[in-house]
Amino acid sequence: MKKVESSLEYLRKLFIMPDSPDKFMEFGHAVLEMIHEFFQEKKGLHKKITLPELAQIFDQTSTPEDPHLIRDVLQEIKDKVTVHSVKVGSPHYIGHMTSAVPYFMIFLEIIIAALNQNQVKIETAKASSFVERELIAWMHRIIFNRDEKFYRKNIQNPRIALGNVTSGGTISNLTALMVARERAFPADRNFPGIRKAGVEGALNYYGYSRMVILVSRRGHYSIRKSANLLGLGEKNVINIPADIYNRINIKALRRNIHSIKRSDLERGKKTKIMSIIGVAGTTETGNIDNLMELGDIAREEGAYFHVDAAWGGSALIVNEYRSLFRGIEKADSVSVDAHKLLYCPMAMGIIIFRNEKDLDHLKTISQYVNRPDSVDTGRFTIEGSRPFACLKPWASLKIIGRDGYRLLFGQAREATFTFKRILEESGNFEILNYPELFILNYRLVPQHIMEKLNEWVERKKTLSNRDDIRDLTKKIRKINSVLNNLNVLLQKSIRQDDTTFVSRTTLESTKYRPQRIVVLRAVLINPLINKDILKKIVSTQNNIALKLMDQFEPILKEAIT
Numbered sequence: 001m002k003k004v005e006s007s008l009e010y011l012r013k014l015f016i017m018p019d020s021p022d023k024f025m026e027f028g029h030a031v032l033e034m035i036h037e038f039f040q041e042k043k044g045l046h047k048k049i050t051l052p053e054l055a056q057i058f059d060q061t062s063t064p065e066d067p068h069l070i071r072d073v074l075q076e077i078k079d080k081v082t083v084h085s086v087k088v089g090s091p092h093y094i095g096h097m098t099s100a101v102p103y104f105m106i107f108l109e110i111i112i113a114a115l116n117q118n119q120v121k122i123e124t125a126k127a128s129s130f131v132e133r134e135l136i137a138w139m140h141r142i143i144f145n146r147d148e149k150f151y152r153k154n155i156q157n158p159r160i161a162l163g164n165v166t167s168g169g170t171i172s173n174l175t176a177l178m179v180a181r182e183r184a185f186p187a188d189r190n191f192p193g194i195r196k197a198g199v200e201g202a203l204n205y206y207g208y209s210r211m212v213i214l215v216s217r218r219g220h221y222s223i224r225k226s227a228n229l230l231g232l233g234e235k236n237v238i239n240i241p242a243d244i245y246n247r248i249n250i251k252a253l254r255r256n257i258h259s260i261k262r263s264d265l266e267r268g269k270k271t272k273i274m275s276i277i278g279v280a281g282t283t284e285t286g287n288i289d290n291l292m293e294l295g296d297i298a299r300e301e302g303a304y305f306h307v308d309a310a311w312g313g314s315a316l317i318v319n320e321y322r323s324l325f326r327g328i329e330k331a332d333s334v335s336v337d338a339h340k341l342l343y344c345p346m347a348m349g350i351i352i353f354r355n356e357k358d359l360d361h362l363k364t365i366s367q368y369v370n371r372p373d374s375v376d377t378g379r380f381t382i383e384g385s386r387p388f389a390c391l392k393p394w395a396s397l398k399i400i401g402r403d404g405y406r407l408l409f410g411q412a413r414e415a416t417f418t419f420k421r422i423l424e425e426s427g428n429f430e431i432l433n434y435p436e437l438f439i440l441n442y443r444l445v446p447q448h449i450m451e452k453l454n455e456w457v458e459r460k461k462t463l464s465n466r467d468d469i470r471d472l473t474k475k476i477r478k479i480n481s482v483l484n485n486l487n488v489l490l491q492k493s494i495r496q497d498d499t500t501f502v503s504r505t506t507l508e509s510t511k512y513r514p515q516r517i518v519v520l521r522a523v524l525i526n527p528l529i530n531k532d533i534l535k536k537i538v539s540t541q542n543n544i545a546l547k548l549m550d551q552f553e554p555i556l557k558e559a560i561t
């Protein structure tokens with residue numbers, strides 16, 4: 001690669017666009033062409049290169065000394081990076097929440113980079129601060145639907161924040177739980193509040209021995225991270241069993257609360273239920289907790305009610321989906337990710353608070369940025385410097401509109417149920433969830449094994465003798481553990497084949513519960529998916545499965561006899 005003679009004059013030209021418009025346009029076209037080529041290439045979802053081979057490509061141990069030509073580095077990006085990137089936008093890639101984005105998003109990203117606004121303070125983010133507040137007000141209204149007067153008063157009120165734009169669901173959840181922690185241990189005349197006193201000081205002052213978060217087993221692992229960061233300790237995230245619909249089991253939640261109280265009484269200690277979290281929809285299965293009941297329980301227990309709607313929350317912009325979220329208006333806060341169902345590129349989340357004063361709990365000021373009398377959004381955020389990422393959902397809500405999203409979600413719903421039907425018709429796959437928000441869990445079960453398994457599951461229901469139940473349970477477990485291995489191998493083989501992609505997880509909440517079942521996971525939101533593609537995906541996976549089934553036949557035979 002050609003090295004460039006380093007000179008300040010040359011370097012200045014890299015910065016000052018008006019002085020180098022031809023190059024800017026020339027490279028701009030070259031980059032767009034490179035992107036276009038990447039999308040046009042049809043061979044597989046990523047190039048067949050092993051991870052150790054990739055490690056060898058990127059193995060230079062020292063930082064480049066001399067400048068290189070932009071043209072050459074762009075070529076290097078093309079040859080080494082773009083070519084080995086995952087085609088998450090392909091309709092055959094249906095394994096993750098990261099999916100296709102509309103092409104105008106690429107232009108929005110260019111605008112964001114070119115303006116280089118820093119949302120932390122008004123001095124570096126003028127109009128963009130107002131865009132952010134406007135978007136936050138839209139989302140607040142979509143979730144909490146307060147009256148026009150409330151939004152008129154608060155939409156651009158710099159003294160409060162209805163929410164924050166974040167880098168994603170993890171920071172949104174952390175922000176919510178940080179507010180929950182403040183609210184659990186508020187300041188009073190003799191106590192400066194937990195943010196000043198720390199966890200030990202707060203627990204001592206209020207006479208508690210620990211604080212806990214209650215969330216279903218389907219809760220996202222960012223909640224554990226938050227518990228770690230906030231000083232609760234991961235073990236104080238209590239995971240409540242999910243029912244067969246992958247919603248939090250409300251009875252189990254009540255039982256758990258009861259047993260916390262009983263054990264507190266026995267030990268002469270007190271536990272503070274800091275927060276009850278509802279999930280809407282779950283990362284693995286896309287299902288939505290009973291938010292109505294959770295809201296009531298949180299109120300009864302004096303606990304902060306957070307709803308993690310990082311995945312599903314955007315569906316609220318379409319009226320048909322609102323009934324799934326009944327009770328969300330009881331939440332103290334709600335996380336929503338724009339880089340999921342709003343089809344924005346990585347990464348942008350939003351955390352919305354019902355009470356416009358709640359973010360005051362996190363307000364932090366300094367003399368060099370976010371002064372006390374300033375109007376800076378950075379006073380309310382955990383993050384410091386932040387990009388103008390909110391331009392993406394703000395613009396896409398205009399370009400696509402609520403009506404456009406209705407069509408996109410309609411297509412995603414249709415794709416989910418079409419995929420389910422094709423899998424069922426193929427005979428070798430078992431569906432293992434009840435999809436609500438475009439996620440389907442299934443696994444390979446050879447047809448003759450499925451017949452046996454169904455027969456055993458049905459027979460088990462009719463048995464009353466304990467020994468008979470135990471024996472049959474053992475047999476079901478045995479066959480399921482062979483099937484677990486088979487499905488791990490299937491998913492790996494699908495990845496190897498590289499023409500389709502689904503992800504994999506393990507669920508304890510299926511009809512075989514409490515046994516943990518390996519399932520394949522499809523997320524069907526890409527609007528380019530159609531019936532023929534889905535048929536092709538199933539037939540490819542079925543063909544791979546047939547080969548594996550031959551290999552597994554002796555073990556399977558042994559397990560069903």
Ligand SMILES: Cc1ncc(COP(=O)(O)O)c(C=O)c1O
Nearest residue numbers: 168169170220222283308310311
């Ligand atoms: C329910 C839920 N919460 C939180 C997150 C974390 O979001 P992020 O990866 O944007 O931090 C996810 C991500 O998949 C999620 O599905």
